[in-house]
Amino acid sequence: MRVALVHDWLTGMRGGERCLEAFLRLYPEADIFTLVHVPGSTSALIDARVKGVSFLNRFPGVARYYRWLLPLFPSAVRGFNLEGYDLIISLSHAAAKNITVPAGSRHVCYCFTPMRYIWDQARSYFRGGLFYALWPVLWLLRWWDRRGSTRVDEFVAISSFVAARIRKFYGRRAFVIHPPVRMAEEIQEQLSPEEKAFFASHPEDFFLCAGALVPYKRVDIAVAAFNSLGLPLWVIGKGPELPRLRRAAAGNVRFLGHVSEAFMWECYRRCRALVFPGVEDFGIVPIECLASGRPVIGVDAGGLAETILGCNKVVESSHAGEIQWNGILIPKSRIGSSEALKEAVRCFVEREESFDPQAAKKHATCFSHSRFFDRWRIFCEQNNIEISSGVIERSSPQRASC
Numbered sequence: 001m002r003v004a005l006v007h008d009w010l011t012g013m014r015g016g017e018r019c020l021e022a023f024l025r026l027y028p029e030a031d032i033f034t035l036v037h038v039p040g041s042t043s044a045l046i047d048a049r050v051k052g053v054s055f056l057n058r059f060p061g062v063a064r065y066y067r068w069l070l071p072l073f074p075s076a077v078r079g080f081n082l083e084g085y086d087l088i089i090s091l092s093h094a095a096a097k098n099i100t101v102p103a104g105s106r107h108v109c110y111c112f113t114p115m116r117y118i119w120d121q122a123r124s125y126f127r128g129g130l131f132y133a134l135w136p137v138l139w140l141l142r143w144w145d146r147r148g149s150t151r152v153d154e155f156v157a158i159s160s161f162v163a164a165r166i167r168k169f170y171g172r173r174a175f176v177i178h179p180p181v182r183m184a185e186e187i188q189e190q191l192s193p194e195e196k197a198f199f200a201s202h203p204e205d206f207f208l209c210a211g212a213l214v215p216y217k218r219v220d221i222a223v224a225a226f227n228s229l230g231l232p233l234w235v236i237g238k239g240p241e242l243p244r245l246r247r248a249a250a251g252n253v254r255f256l257g258h259v260s261e262a263f264m265w266e267c268y269r270r271c272r273a274l275v276f277p278g279v280e281d282f283g284i285v286p287i288e289c290l291a292s293g294r295p296v297i298g299v300d301a302g303g304l305a306e307t308i309l310g311c312n313k314v315v316e317s318s319h320a321g322e323i324q325w326n327g328i329l330i331p332k333s334r335i336g337s338s339e340a341l342k343e344a345v346r347c348f349v350e351r352e353e354s355f356d357p358q359a360a361k362k363h364a365t366c367f368s369h370s371r372f373f374d375r376w377r378i379f380c381e382q383n384n385i386e387i388s389s390g391v392i393e394r395s396s397p398q399r400a401s402c
Contacts, residue, residue: 003030098148180372189262206232208271213239218278224338268292291364293357300329324359
């Protein structure tokens with residue numbers, strides 16, 4: 001069986017690229033097609049399997065501005081020659097699912113989300129008058145995106161939240177398979193001498209906020225809340241929101257920019273809790289934090305509603321004696337409120353001593369690679385798809401009940 005993996009772009013090692021690596025473990029001989037590829041920006045495993053790129057890749061310095069080429073995505077994705085592939089798996093949050101599928105090929109879309117830029121978050125990305133100026137282009141892209149969804153044989157969503165959005169925008173049902181998340185024991189990277197010196201000179205207790213600094217992550221809410229609380233907050237990540245966030249932040253908020261994997265996981269282990277104020281499609285960072293034995297303060301919406309056991313929910317549960325909480329969740333009605341986040345942080349501080357790190361680590365195994373492979377096997381069996389030419393690890397019976 002010949003397999004093609006179509007990914008939107010390969011310009012950095014984020015959650016989507018971790019999923020792509022997992023599919024390469026399932027289909028090690030698969031070829032990768034992508035709009036833009038920056039060699040060395042992801043991993044050697046991914047680089048070795050890239051077979052085709054779009055004409056956008058020939059633009060000088062395209063890695064810095066490819067998102068602004070959105071109107072060219074339809075032409076770019078049509079250029080992939082996928083003749084001869086039996087199974088095509090698109091990993092898509094933008095254009096990858098809109099490929100032209102050859103006759104006789106099976107197309108499965110592992111959907112991170114319907115394209116945010118043109119659907120429900122268009123106003124966040126294109127603010128003010130820019131949204132109205134671009135409306136004719138956005139309308140055409142919505143028509144193109146909905147039409148492309150009809151060429152997908154089966155949708156697989158990364159969460160029930162995304163499955164609902166697929167149903168809303170495309171009118172399609174989706175099987176849910178949560179993305180695979182690395183557990184703490186899988187991390188091999190070591191801190192550099194400079195990084196060790198940094199932690200030695202900054203021994204204070206801190207809260208952590210990590211991820212791309214883009215509007216929908218709502219890092220501005222975290223900054224506003226911690227400005228008022230006065231507690232140390234470390235912010236890891238880069239993005240277009242950084243200058244605005246720096247201007248708004250008080251002295252207790254530290255911006256660390258892009259950091260190494262080893263540094264990131266050390267921050268997970270050392271932080272009091274992860275602060276995650278945005279509505280996320282799934283949220284790999286919170287699960288990595290749980291895998292490091294630290295709790296999460298976030299919102300009871302999106303992916304976190306499916307992955308975090310909020311203290312308030314556990315208290316209300318009839319099985320409260322059997323469940324260990326691993327986070328504090330802000331009610332959906334108060335999303336976007338810095339005051340609500342402040343109250344959640346204070347709630348956590350009051351209950352911090354009752355938090356169980358081992359229970360958090362156990363819960364994180366519900367989202368391991370083994371669990372991902374198990375779910376993919378079930379999906380393939382139900383849809384008569386050849387499962388794999390690679391090795392699939394089965395979940396241990398000792399893992400948490402999920």
